[in-house]
Amino acid sequence: MNLPPVGLGTMGIDDPDAVETALSLGYRHLDTARIYGNEAVVGDGLAASDADRDAVTVATKLWVDDLGAEDAGPTARESAELLGVEALDLLYVHRPRGAYDPETTLPALDRLVDEGVVREVGVSNFEPDQLDRAIDALDAPLAAHQTELHPLFYRPELLEHAREHGYTVVAYSPLAGGRVSEIDAVVEVAEAHDVAPETVAIAWATAKEPVVTIPKASSERHLRANLAAADLDLTPDEIAAIDAVERETELFPE
Template sequence: MSQQQSTDEVPVRDGMPVFGLGTWENDDQQQVADSVQSALEMGYRHIDTAQIYGNEEGVGDGIAAADVPREDIFLASKVWIPKLGHDDVIASTKESLEKLGTEYVDLMYVHWPAGAYDAEETLSAFAELKEDGLIERIGVSNFEPEHLDAARDVLGDDVFVNQVEMHPQLRQEALREYCADADIELVAYSPLARGGVFEMPTVSDIADKHDVSEPQVSLAWLREKGVTAIPKATSESHIRDNWESLALELDDEDIEAIDAIETTERCVNPDFGPDSWA
């Protein structure tokens, strides 16, 4: 059986709760609001959205409805690729804040190094937003080491986090090493491989061993790797199952078994993704 620990509070690293709720592919505003409210009242304190998700208003409604002070919530959004010119970054971020019903976000990401993205132009706008108090931290998403190098040339140590796809079949060893050396946090989207964890025999065997679900194993493995996970969930049962991963402590044998999975599979690979993904 698994070793248990309290799930009264989410662990925090560098001011960011290391577990949160993702809201990708959920543009039903009421459903998003209900999911966010349920998650926050369950104990979640990290909520992740994006301009392209089309649900910032629902996220804001859920935050407003929850019995949790705004200052206790770590709220993140992302600027979409056509809006990455300097002036568009600033204007679209202000629009996001209005939709979210908040005066600031704790973290704003460059969603992809694509579209209108230019390291100097884009990131200088993010720096201005931070200086003005509209965003607390600057993040990037789907950046490979070469993109991170360019971003750090502009921002120095102000690159707080890189959000990337990561799960037992996409373990991101090189990026994890780079980010550890550069003191950049990693956040994993699609941490359940879009449901693929149910089809991974190694993960299923570990789940059976501890009498837990496959999603809990994947989320616990990411936490052991020092990676923040933001699994998407809409139903209260799935939100709770993911939450209960915080009580699961994998042993060395479990970690080694997942690390040894030979299959590599990327779930998200759009045409505008980095060339190295081709």
């Protein structure tokens, strides 16, 4: 799936002005979820924006309670209505738990693609074996896998799986919950480039094929800074130094 290097994660955003501002600055990927309770907020921000709707990818996720074959369709349609869109550009299985069953959930999502309610299907927080089963169960191509990825936690095997199967990795929490400014390797690279550690963390993530990021931000200053990270090129040595950070902090474990 062709997504920009930096999109907008909206968990916790409750003001449509933040979404409208992001779009005015050039963001073209909005990520939300049923469980965030803010699809209408994101929709209001999109509606207020002058951005070309066809150029904006609007993504949401079905929570574990809505993954039954009989629930996925009505819930997806409600999400589209709340977001104010004719079709969801990308619909994820949020976590493979609860009512999730690859043999029934994923065919239900295929039907939504066939009906034009959803354009692309993704999954989130999956293990490699679960990704294999999803790819086998889906008629539609798997468009994306959303997973936690930042200098304190990432799994190279998930990136390798994505490269092998041709889908995008969407990295959430790329700023490690605000902790990237405490990581010596990140700070050293930031000082060398005269940029913020947050910029380096995003640039490090997007340097990894096929990764794009969705950092959350609401102020114009942070929105601008995150978007600008796509223009920072790190050297192989700088990337390797951050890769070598001990990876031990998963913010959102199963």
